[in-house]
Amino acid sequence: MSSSSYDFDTRQIHAGTNLDSDHGARLTPMYQSAGFVFDSFADGQGRFDGTIPGAAYARTDNPTNAAVARRLADLEGGAAALLTASGTAAIALTFNALAVSGDHILATDSLYEGSRTLFARSFGRQGVEVELIPADAPDEVWAAAIRPTTKALFTETIPNPKNDVVDLARLARIAHEGGFPLIVDNTVATPYLARPIEHGADLVIHSTSKWLSGHGAVLGGVVIDAGTFDWSAHTDRFPNIASPGPTGVPSFVERFGPLAFLTYLRSVTALDYGPTLPPTSAFMLLQGIETLSLRMDRHVANALALAQWLEHRDEVTAVDYPGLVGNEYYARAQKYLPKGAGAVVTFELAGGLEASKAFIDSLELISKMTHLGDVRTLAIHTGSTIHGHLTEEERLSRGITPGTVRLSVGLESVRDLLRDLERALDAAGAATVPALSDAEREHAAA
Template sequence: MTVDTARFATRAVHAARSRETAAARATPIYLTAGFEFDDFDHAADHFSTGTGFGYTRTGNPTVRAVERQLASLESGADAVLVASGQAAVSTALLSVVGAGDHIVSSTHIYEGTRGLFLDNLARLDIETTFVEDIADPDAWRAAIRPNTRALFAESLANARNDVLDVAAVSAIADEVAVPLIVDNTLATPSLLRPIEHGAAVVVHSASKFLAGHGSVLGGVIVDDGRFDAERAGHNAPHLVLPGRGGAPSVFSRHGGRARIAYARESVAPRFGASPSPLNAFLIGQGAETLSLRVERQSRNALEIARWLESQDAVESVDYAGLPSHPHHETAVRYLEGGFGSIFTFTLRGGLPAARRFVEDVRVFTHMTHIGDVRSLALHPGTTSHAQRTDAERAVLGVGPGTLRLSIGIEDVADLIADLSRVLESVRETVA
């Protein structure tokens, strides 16, 4: 019996089936849970070697294409795409640390990541020490312990725009043969590629600039592919020792890509962090225009930051592109083609002024997101940083009147006009 001669219900299920291939110019979307095997041996080979595709949770052609794209943009050897930026951070860390291990992290990081360290990883007996002065190499070095297995930081920090000296910190990580993991979400590979400066692993919330339109969630881990078993094997026994039942070690099968292979084979699929192929497609489409958007956003942000710095209603502006920023020289050394589009500024008048600002903007959107084509505004003190103490917020440059902007691709004159109108209203409130 063929499909054409089958009964109605069978034809409804099987008539569209095709093994034809076509050279689509855009990345095809393989929106399927599983993949058909050619024969018995094909299925057995897939499960024994991992080659090819069997189930989308463990691999998908659309996802794989975007992984290659993002690895190339970050100058990495390989990448694993996951369901969110938080999943990227979790997967990257769980690929290198385990119970009884220790992490050294910048204190200037996304609050969700900080919560992961303090609440979730702590329950797994993984401890974290935070470094406040990230520009001081000795502060990093002093925080390292014999059981330290990773250093973690953001290339361009949320919210104060602190800029990481990637080469200096990666050199310290190399001294103890552990990876430096850099969250490069805010800088994007269009402005900075940490692997080129010595970082071992880069993570992103792909929901932000990589996708670019605020429509999907995703995350990515990019690895340098230079894991050295001889130097670092003692810090990563899960990569160099045989697996369950005497299976070959991850390093023996993947060499320098052992770390990212472990993330792909053992962490992301088992913890369920796999992304939707549709989201992967949209992230890949967004990444194609990344450089154009970041160039426009960075140019707009610099002009707006300069304008804000000249306004009487503004107490301070924390933008790495301004000479007044303490990390401006580091930004000039590392960032190519712009200084990013996310920064904070603080209004005179404290919380009442900030409230008036977020309730009066019209071109700017008041929402919790960054890296969008649209310009966005948020009050960190009562949202993203609400769980911090006043003293902790002060260290991060977040006061009652501090606002975070994520600058989009709109006409900068319209953005400044919106800000000008709102600041006039703020002046009246303060007066």
């Protein structure tokens, strides 16, 4: 089906899949197989070198996974996609395909802590430097940071957990003027709320474990290639993609054109590292995608209602949600996220750590756990969990205080969620009220 012929709500149900030709099954079958039979010698050779479509081996090819990848590429406005075992695997594979030891990557400094840890720990050990710069730093700061070895610029549409929406078009311009691609993690926004490729992104990444699945039952990730970056114009920077192989094999650009990077990612990097998404997980992911727009409308409505309520509570000193009119990123959110600012609401409790303990322990309906994008509302004290390995100074530099709590807002009744939050906030307030002395109690009683 032509993606331009149907609305998003229709494409999330139909794009990328066909009626099962063998049995007429309406749902995409789950192909639980480690390998796939070749029709002939030539067929096997062609499947391995990418000149003939079809699955070669389940480490990188599976018909179920391929159908889900086609649908996600369609929804993001990309040319092709590859599923991976997790969102972190998607980021790691992408960087491994672009950079080698001694190379340099630029990234905005407000990012999911797991990504920052990956960059500092594993990529640092491999000799790849990831330099973090404030997203809104002046152009001259970004320009001064670019080196001949810079291979990409990485950011998030809505950085988790602070929700400081980035100017995607500006970052795309900075990356392209520097001669490298813009990579955007669009997990929190989803393609329903934002499509970074429309603003100049070259590669889009998701943790499909979150809102795309929606049910919190499976892990997964995806890399989506816009098919627009001109790799051939930067042969020296990306020789593995744009230059012929050592034995004279034509380059990936010569053989695969706009799909050069995605084909390299699938046939080299993913094949070497093998972070394969099981077809069972791909099948369950596909069921989640089919209701994405319906769920996101409710997620956004609930998140906005909770954020508006929280900013008027005495126990709360700050609420980070770009859907609030008074938020510093509100205008930018209206530009890039016209359908809503996502479903992550982060706030700060006035009573600090003791208030946070009381708040978390008093929750009954809201689940106390680390995850995002579930149909259930989740709460976590980030400073003692996700950011717990950092020093206090490092946490504060990221805007994480002892009173920081993150909500991933689900689909429950707002009234029920507010009752749970009110009870927990009352407990947080009581936990930080100084105990009265005997004389003070007697005076109060009098």
